[in-house]
Amino acid sequence: MSSLNDLKKQIVSCTLCQERRLIPEANPILQISTTAKVAVFGQAPGNLAHQSGRPFFDPSGVRLREWMGVTEEQFYDASKVAIVPMAFCFPGYDGKGATGKAGDLPPPALCAETWRQKVMDQITPQLELVLLVGNYAQRWHLGDKMQRTLTDTVRMWRSFVTEAADEAGPVYVPLPHPSWRNIGWFKKNPWFGAEVLPFIQSQIRRQLDMHF
Numbered sequence: 135m136s137s138l139n140d141l142k143k144q145i146v147s148c149t150l151c152q153e154r155r156l157i158p159e160a161n162p163i164l165q166i167s168t169t170a171k172v173a174v175f176g177q178a179p180g181n182l183a184h185q186s187g188r189p190f191f192d193p194s195g196v197r198l199r200e201w202m203g204v205t206e207e208q209f210y211d212a213s214k215v216a217i218v219p220m221a222f223c224f225p226g227y228d229g230k231g232a233t234g235k236a237g238d239l240p241p242p243a244l245c246a247e248t249w250r251q252k253v254m255d256q257i258t259p260q261l262e263l264v265l266l267v268g269n270y271a272q273r274w275h276l277g278d279k280m281q282r283t284l285t286d287t288v289r290m291w292r293s294f295v296t297e298a299a300d301e302a303g304p305v306y307v308p309l310p311h312p313s314w315r316n317i318g319w320f321k322k323n324p325w326f327g328a329e330v331l332p333f334i335q336s337q338i339r340r341q342l343d344m345h346f
């Protein structure tokens with residue numbers, strides 16, 4: 135228990151990327167405990183999360199909670215849900231893209247290089263279900279099992295479930311990012327809502343011991 139608390143204290147006081155001018159301002163945000171069985175491994179906090187100090191405290195978070203079938207209260211209960219992005223601080227905005235709207239910069243790799251394995255060593259043994267939200271988390275956790283595109287990787291979700299049943303360890307389910315930018319993807323891939331979401335909801339209900 136104390137080593138996870140010590141590690142969290144070290145992380146929340148980390149300013150490495152700010153010192154190296156990789157991000158505008160360090161404000162590490164993560165949610166970990168020694169008991170959570172469900173985890174969300176995402177990209178990096180957005181600006182609203184940075185301002186509020188709460189991960190996924192934005193419209194993407196609302197969609198993610200709908201996908202998971204959980205309330206805000208359940209989602210932010212560290213004893214039940216771990217939230218561990220690939221970088222713990224808001225990376226800042228990129229230039230304006232084709233849509234005319236700035237997007238978030240990628241998570242600085244330095245964060246995963248510095249902290250990720252240490253956090254995984256502490257929390258993975260008790261995890262049962264891990265949602266890998268987006269390419270960055272999928273690359274780190276699935277490695278060469280990733281497919282050519284995110285769509286192909288998400289389509290493979292059943293094979294990751296089967297693999298987990300054969301090996302000790304959590305079930306990893308790859309997901310697209312729940313951003314409004316992916317609304318076209320959700321429409322083009324109705325199997326995602328019909329097959330993947332009911333599976334993760336049933337697993338989460340079981341893990342959180344919820345009864346609807």
Ligand code: SF4
Nearest residue numbers: 148150151162223245
């Ligand atoms: S992103 Fe990670 S490594 Fe960089 S300052 Fe934040 S906590 Fe430290």
